[in-house]
Amino acid sequence: MATPAVSSPWWRSERTRARLLSLLLMAVVLGVWHLATLPKVAAGPALTPEQVEYMKLMGKDPGGVAGGSTASNFPTLAVMGATIWSSITDPFYDNGPNDKGIGIQLAYSLGRVGAGYLIAALVAIPLGFAIGMSPLVHRALDPFIQVLKPISPLAWMPLALYTIKDSAASGIFVIFICSVWPMLINTAFGVAGVRREWLNVARTLEVSAWRRAVEVILPAAAPTILTGMRISMGIAWLVIVAAEMLVGGTGIGYFVWNEWNNLSLPNVIFAILMIGLVGMALDAAFGRLQKAVTYVD
Amino acid sequence: MSTDFLKIEGLGKAYPGAAEPVFEGVNFGIQRGEFVCIIGHSGCGKTTILNTLAGLEHSSEGHVFMDGREVTAPGLERGVVFQGHALMPWLTVGQNIAFAVRSKWPEKGKSEVLSHVEKYVQMVGLGAAIDKLPSQLSGGMKQRVGIARAFAIEPKMLLLDEPFGALDALTRGTIQDELLRICAETKQTVFMITHDVDEAILLADKILLMSNGPRARIAEIVVNTLPRDRSRAGLHHDPQFYPLRNHLVDFLVARAKDLSHGRAPTHPPQVRPGLLAQAA
Numbered sequence: 001m002a003t004p005a006v007s008s009p010w011w012r013s014e015r016t017r018a019r020l021l022s023l024l025l026m027a028v029v030l031g032v033w034h035l036a037t038l039p040k041v042a043a044g045p046a047l048t049p050e051q052v053e054y055m056k057l058m059g060k061d062p063g064g065v066a067g068g069s070t071a072s073n074f075p076t077l078a079v080m081g082a083t084i085w086s087s088i089t090d091p092f093y094d095n096g097p098n099d100k101g102i103g104i105q106l107a108y109s110l111g112r113v114g115a116g117y118l119i120a121a122l123v124a125i126p127l128g129f130a131i132g133m134s135p136l137v138h139r140a141l142d143p144f145i146q147v148l149k150p151i152s153p154l155a156w157m158p159l160a161l162y163t164i165k166d167s168a169a170s171g172i173f174v175i176f177i178c179s180v181w182p183m184l185i186n187t188a189f190g191v192a193g194v195r196r197e198w199l200n201v202a203r204t205l206e207v208s209a210w211r212r213a214v215e216v217i218l219p220a221a222a223p224t225i226l227t228g229m230r231i232s233m234g235i236a237w238l239v240i241v242a243a244e245m246l247v248g249g250t251g252i253g254y255f256v257w258n259e260w261n262n263l264s265l266p267n268v269i270f271a272i273l274m275i276g277l278v279g280m281a282l283d284a285a286f287g288r289l290q291k292a293v294t295y296v297d
Numbered sequence: 298m299s300t301d302f303l304k305i306e307g308l309g310k311a312y313p314g315a316a317e318p319v320f321e322g323v324n325f326g327i328q329r330g331e332f333v334c335i336i337g338h339s340g341c342g343k344t345t346i347l348n349t350l351a352g353l354e355h356s357s358e359g360h361v362f363m364d365g366r367e368v369t370a371p372g373l374e375r376g377v378v379f380q381g382h383a384l385m386p387w388l389t390v391g392q393n394i395a396f397a398v399r400s401k402w403p404e405k406g407k408s409e410v411l412s413h414v415e416k417y418v419q420m421v422g423l424g425a426a427i428d429k430l431p432s433q434l435s436g437g438m439k440q441r442v443g444i445a446r447a448f449a450i451e452p453k454m455l456l457l458d459e460p461f462g463a464l465d466a467l468t469r470g471t472i473q474d475e476l477l478r479i480c481a482e483t484k485q486t487v488f489m490i491t492h493d494v495d496e497a498i499l500l501a502d503k504i505l506l507m508s509n510g511p512r513a514r515i516a517e518i519v520v521n522t523l524p525r526d527r528s529r530a531g532l533h534h535d536p537q538f539y540p541l542r543n544h545l546v547d548f549l550v551a552r553a554k555d556l557s558h559g560r561a562p563t564h565p566p567q568v569r570p571g572l573l574a575q576a577a
Contacts, residue, residue, distance in 0.1 A: 197379050198383060198385055200353055200377070200379065201377075201379070203352075204351060204352075204372070204375065205371075205400035206371065206400060211400075216385065219385070219388075220385070295386040295432070296386060296430070296432035297386045
């Protein structure tokens with residue numbers, strides 16, 4: 001078979017084929033979903049009006065039973081589609097504390113994550129510099145880091161609620177405490193690993209401590225620091241959902257829990273999807289940032 | 298000897314835990330505008346001596362004086378070319394040199410820094426690569442940038458730690474020629490470590506022969522009597538070349554190891570093997 005040496009057709013490129021495969025997988029998942037939520041029409045005996053009345057009184061849907069039985073109360077694709085459409089077309093409505101648009105809820109969560117994360121970065125990066133540059137500080141702080149690092153961030157919640165006495169601030173604190181460790185450890189590791197010869201260049205050029213930190217150590221350690229920041233952001237976004245379920249009030253985590261209490265599975269599924277998409281966007285943003293500071297040695 | 302620009306007195310270095318110092322009783326001087334090479338086997342402490350001159354390391358005993366002042370810390374009046382070029386990979390060629398230029402003259406404006414950088418990039422023949430990252434350059438080009446960076450701060454003294462060790466023979470030759478030309482133009486005082494006997498004969502006015510460690514010393518100071526306008530191409534035709542070269546190689550192969558453990562003199566004699574052989 002003679003293939004033209006010029007350029008392979010569009011469907012030959014791996015990228016296109018991977019995309020097609022992804023679409024196929026999605027179609028399969030949606031297909032299974034559709035089939036699983038299809039109402040089963042069984043030719044059962046028709047119910048008497050008394051039976052229908054009884055079932056209604058018991059809070060069951062006689063229509064579904066009459067047609068045999070629906071597989072479950074899991075939303076169908078059509079219901080999902082309608083939910084997604086209505087949420088996306090009106091993301092910022094506010095009908096009181098228990099009924100806010102998805103956009104508002106996400107904004108609350110992102111705001112908390114942003115605040116906690118920013119404070120964590122402001123603490124972790126300078127402290128990481130200190131640990132990375134001074135073996136003494138490293139040894140002194142290491143036991144604390146080793147003990148505090150493995151604690152689940154949610155375990156801090158009762159303590160935070162008691163001491164801070166404010167649920168919103170407690171949420172921010174939990175984000176702070178979970179995102180501080182990867183940034184701190186990676187910054188310290190990156191700073192400690194800066195090549196001796198670059199530091200020697202700075203020394204022979206009588207570079208000031210500030211310039212050395214900003215112009216030599218920071219760019220040299222930036223890829224490692226950014227990796228830590230990316231991990232931290234991932235963890236923060238994982239934790240915010242759980243934290244908001246506990247704290248309540250606002251945010252995407254609270255939204256999921258509230259919709260579960262409302263037994264609105266379409267909204268729960270939609271919220272789950274949004275959590276995934278926002279998490280992906282955050283990670284992609286940090287991925288770009290990481291790429292921007294990475295250097296080839 | 299009081300006219301020496303750089304003076305090393307009784308330098309010694311002992312590492313904690315080691316029974317004997319790596320080197321001790323090292324004495325020599327370098328005059329202004331002189332190119333001095335140091336040759337010796339690995340582990341005799343050449344790099345430690347260079348780092349001490351740079352101020353990057355501290356000796357256990359002895360002193361280094363430059364221009365009448367003791368050297369205790371790294372400084373801008375001494376430029377260092379490191380063994381592994383030590384360029385910052387996130388900066389371009391121009392930015393790497395500009396980093397050094399801004400360190401020496403913080404008051405210089407952007408355009409001044411740029412024109413200064415351009416001058417030294419041109420000097421090593423890398424004008425076209427000024428905006429390239431070190432990772433886009435070959436090993437020889439990277440080392441050239443390292444040399445340009447050291448020259449750009451216009452130091453009183455240049456310290457080179459085996460700058461061409463990692464380069465292939467052809468590239469090494471071209472850069473040696475360049476270095477020879479630049480040093481002749483700028484009358485730069487240079488102290489350089491090398492393992493290459495021919496390189497030393499080509500570049501150096503004086504060659505310090507270092508005995509093996511432990512307790513290594515400068516055993517001899519070989520004065521290079523070849524004419525100063527020597528070139529790489531004509532070097533081996535000079536009648537003095539082989540006697541000089543044989544003297545250096547004999548030292549490294551046979552005598553260096555017999556002069557370990559402090560058996561070398563603390564005040565090394567100056568020898569002129571090139572002239573001696575001519576007379577014979």
